[in-house]
Amino acid sequence: MFDSFFMAGFECSSHRRADGRRLDLLASSGHDRLAESDYRRIGDLGLRVARDGLRWHLIETAPGHYDWSSFLPMLRASHRNGxxxxxxxxxxxxxxxxxxxxxxxxxxxxxxxxxxxxLIREETGETPMVCPVNEISYWAWAGAEVGKMNPAAHGRAAELKRQLVRVALAAIEAVREIDPQARFLFAEPAIHVDGGSGPAEHQAEAENYRLSQFEAYDMLTGLAAPELGGTPGHLDLVGMNYYPDNQWYLHGSTIPLGHHAYQPFRAMLAEVFRRYGRPIVVSETGAEGTARPAWLHYVASEVEAAIAGGIPVEGICIYPVADCPGWEDERVRPLGLLSEPGPEGTREIYGPLADEMRRQEQDRAPADVARRRPRIPKELRIGP
Incomplete structure (x- = not known):
């Protein structure tokens, strides 16, 4: 479906923490000023598709008045570098x-x-591709259940989730008015919650928590809360954000990879496809430090197994592709393919992760991919 199976994701969070401090990860990672070289570098690595972001708070300086100066350099840099x-x-x-x-x-x-x-269409001549609202489920929990980020509320997660679905639906309708062929990617956490050896009530609570990961997609498609206006046609590409700590025991610790309670990622991909019947993108994945190549090897292997089983997984997004500071402190996390900028604004490539990505690409030789990957039926396509 895309020009490359592996994608690059630039961290673009711009929220306010609970203490009121505004974060801007595009600035703190250096990507906003290094967009030209960043896009050239990922293109050289064979990554022809990316996730990036607009900073709404910088653009809409007054209601209905837009200053695109923070966005245009990134948009133009990505287009120039293909x-x-x-x-x-x-x-x-x-x-x-x-x-x-x-x-x-x-x-x-x-x-x-x-x-x-x-603006995207006028500047590039291309069909817009957007993620309307990032991680509705996580934002509802972090922002309105436990107050870790804006709007820093407590006990209002369900209310915020419904509001963010309204926002996303409004964006889809508005963008389609501009270009009916626009593509939409949603990115929601893929989780597994296990009840361990607890009583039946504990097991049921764990399963209900696990199923909550589908609420945002269910609302977008009208399977839940149809009064919000969601329909199956509002869901295009289903994004699954998956990290090493996305499986845990209810009220307990993370389930380690290889443990008997660990759910294979291929099974999680299959469940999502059975539920929605849409093409899937692993919209975020990555690990920290030296665990990066091993984690990519696991995720890519599981994706290949899912594809062999008839699940249309269209890409894996390395996220973040460039190292960046954490939300709570200034420590730069070694997470991506590209290091933090050096004194001259240059980034180094993390070789072991790049080598693993190349190995995975070699295993996906074109003839082999054509043989193994299922064709997406026409009824599952939106746009050309």
Missing amino acids: VHVFWDLCHYGWPDDIDIWSPEFVERFGKFAAAAAR
Whole structure:
């Protein structure tokens, strides 16, 4: 479906922490000023598809007035270097002058989404590809259940999830008014929660928690809360964000890879496809430090097994592709293919991860891929 199976994801969170401090990971990682060299570098590595983001709070300086100066250099750099980008329109952050709980938030975001799509098409001549709202499920939990980030509420996760679905649906409708062939990627955490050896009530609680990962997609498709306006046609590409700590015991520790309670990733991919029948993208995955190549080897192997079983997985996004500081401190996490910028603004390539990616690409030789990968039926396609 895309020009490369492996994708690059640039961390673009722009939320306020619970203490009120605004984060801007595009700036703190250096990507906003190094977009040209970053896109050239990932292109040289064979990554022709990426995830990147707009910073709504910098762009909409007043209601309905857009300053694109923070976005245009990145948009133009990606286009010049032949990298096709899914642009996150809202990655946890929004302008300070609007209330996220209000109906006006939904309307205003829809207009912003339309303006962004129009600009992308005018600048590049290409069909816009966007992720309307990043990680609705996680944002609802972190922002409105435990108050770790904006809007820093407690006990209102269900309410925020519904509001973010309204926002996403408004963005889809607005972007399709600009270009009916626009592509949409959603990125939701893929999790497994195990009840361990607890009583039946504990097991049921664990299963309910596990099933909660599907609530946002169920709302987007109208399977749940149909009054929000979701339909199956609102879901295009199903994104699954998957990391080493995405499986745990209810109220307990992380389940280690290889443990009998660890759910194979291929099974999680198959469950999502059975549930929604849409093409899948591993929209985020990665590990820290020396675990990076081994983790990619595991994820890619599981994806290949899923593909061999008839599951249309269209790509794996290494996320973040460039090292960046954490949300709570200034420590730069060694997470990606590209290091933090050096004194001259240059980044080094983490060789072991690049080598593993190349090995995986070699295993996916074109003739072999054509033989093993299923064709996506016409009814599962949106756009050309």
